[in-house]
Amino acid sequence: MTSLPLEGIRIADFGQIIAVPYTAQMLAWLGAEVILIENEQRLTTRIWPPFAEAEPGVNRSGGFNTVNSSKMSCTLNLRDPEGVALAKQIIAVSDVVVENYSSGVMERMGLGYVDVRGLRPDIVYLSLGAFGRTGPMKDLVGFHSVINLFSGLASVTGHKGSHPRIMGGLFPDAFSGCYCVLALLEALYHRANTGEGQHIEVAMTETLATLLPEAVMEYTLDGTEPERVGNRHQGKAPHDVFRCQGEENWVAISVENDAQFQAMAHTAGSPGWADDPRFATVEARLDHQDELGCLVHRWTERMDVQEVVEKLQAVGVPAGPVLDSAQVLADPHMVARGFVQLPDHPEVGPRPLGAFSWAVDGRRPGTAGSAPLMGEHNRKVIQELLQVPEQEFERLVQSGAIS
């Protein structure tokens, strides 16, 4: 049995929307105590769909509840100096601050790294920005789509001869979040060894640009811009998604070598494909992808996705279903592995979500708990942790510092 690595670590979470909330959620899953500091004057995902049963409500948002599970919620008015003073007290008893407000917002509230280091010298403080905190574009605002477009990722995504596309799933936020967690774990290990805290700065545009080494290299060598190639690959064919029986059902097939192609041809009942000079070698298949694609498609379209996957995998050909998000959550393989978890929630009941992508000695590290109701832990945080007396607590509620 493995201990959770962040037990005893407290996080002050000033995360906005997805990237940093998702970062702090991963830290909570790793055992940290995460205090989400919410600003009722500036709600985002709590008031955005999807809502449970399509019924709006600050505790009913799937977007919010999926990136804030296992946290505590404390609602402070950060436009009120007394609200900011409470935030500072929380930071003073925390190990880590994470934030992704627009550049300069934390500093204007007196909660920037320099201020915070005075409260807690060994603090680990992470700032994430769409474009980072330095450079001429640091004040530009952008969500996942802007990050896709600036980083050049969109320019290598799209069908042949067609316009750049934006990859799905809002992954730039969560992918940046993974880099953030990696950096925070590194900084916490460094702090454990040296006693030193530090500031960490992350630009989402740069996390996405780490996906593009070949394109950056080719452009900087001789100015070549990449072509969009749909689902095709420079060295594998067929390498695409093919339609199967039913509505919007697709299978992904990736053939790397001649042996796999021969196995596929036999499985498809067309051993002749492998002898056809247009398809006999990788080079020939790359030159005749349209013709080959039509033949493969004519085979797959009569079959069920799972049938194609099983038949090809049985003969050693890489193939997989194209799953939608509902199918991901219901996938028997991922459910059996423990990737899909079902945290309960007092208002919306149990709702599945995706946990960490790995198991440790056969068990998923951490278990996703409930997402907090708005302000659910105000008393716990302010009275129990900060030791603010009852009367003072009531006064701060009345004055609106605690919202």
Added chain:
Amino acid sequence: MLEQGALSGLKVVELTDRVSGQVAGSFCARLLGDAGADVVKVEPPEGDAYRRNGPYPAGAPDPDHSGLFLYLNSNKRGVRLDIESPEGRAAFSDLVSTADFLVLGQNSSEVERLGLRREKLAVADSGLIVTTITPFGLAGPNSVYLGDDLIAISAGGMAFATPGIPDRVGNLALEPPLRSNTHMAGYLAGVQGAMASLAALLSRTIQGTGCEIDLSMQEAVAAVMPFELAHASYHEAKPRKPEIFGVMPNAYLPCKDGYVVVMAVMEAHWRNLMDLADNPDWAELEVFSSGVERARNWDALEPLLLEWTMSHSGAEIAKLAQERGIPCFPAYTVGQMVDSSHVTERGFMVDMQGPGGEEFKLPGYPVRLERTPWQLFRPAPKLGEHTSEVLAEWLGYSAVQLSAVGVWAR
């Protein structure tokens, strides 16, 4: 080795797939090297598969200068061993026995065939952390499936979710799901593998023992789509129609000279956007009175917004909108990104040189740690460059032992 790196003094052995290579395992090990660990990449006699990938600085194939290999393997040393020969296997086992981490990137059947499960490599209470990255994981009904980037992006839900924002296409149902022409699943899994490895390291400081990490590329893809999964979890099955936040406008539209994203999901953004469009009468219509209403009536709103986008260039739209805090941006080419003053001033790209002095750049490290800053302190190894050095330094191998390992030591 990086003097001030957080992981200074820790040792990593990396072994990835001999035939097809694997971005995930190599990138995971590189990130541990970036954090200051001493990373030794074990390559088969013929060299890592990505030595044959390119692009090549001089144009012609050159195993010591393949671009993808250079990127994935900087900050590592390289050892050439045939782990399927008895001597090579013994040397590999010795390296692993002194290491803190073993990073593996193969298909699960290959991990089993080569006897690379942690229980075969180390006693239960050893400190060894084995990070295994496979297409579908080591356990579960589909664990024996073969897979690559396309398969993981598809089976993890991301291909179906693309395009990730309402886009000007006639009928998405007729358009195949899409992947990006990168090794995206490999990088996603690689970063998560490094994260899992560091989490295991922190656990080791508490409990004293290592562990086996079983990371699935399929899940590494699904894990970075929490919002997409939330839509499925909070609605019934979702049609292939991106709604993102369920509020509009948040769309990718053509403009005078290309494409631009127009995003005004918050009320303040919407009002500012309408100011830019000279507050047309339709802005006041009840059907556009909130983000949710604008999503419901998007079919009516889209052509109205298109009139505005089509009368401006992408750069104009971005400038006008960003001045008012609205997150709009045009589609950049790779060159526009690389040459932008932003990327240049932040010094994100790393300068590299090919064998004939060819100059090029590769992406750097996207995280700036004040106390333990990243640096490229060692270029990717030439094939077998450090075999003798590492076997002598880590294991104290004598000249006689080195020669027994075979022709691979040099």
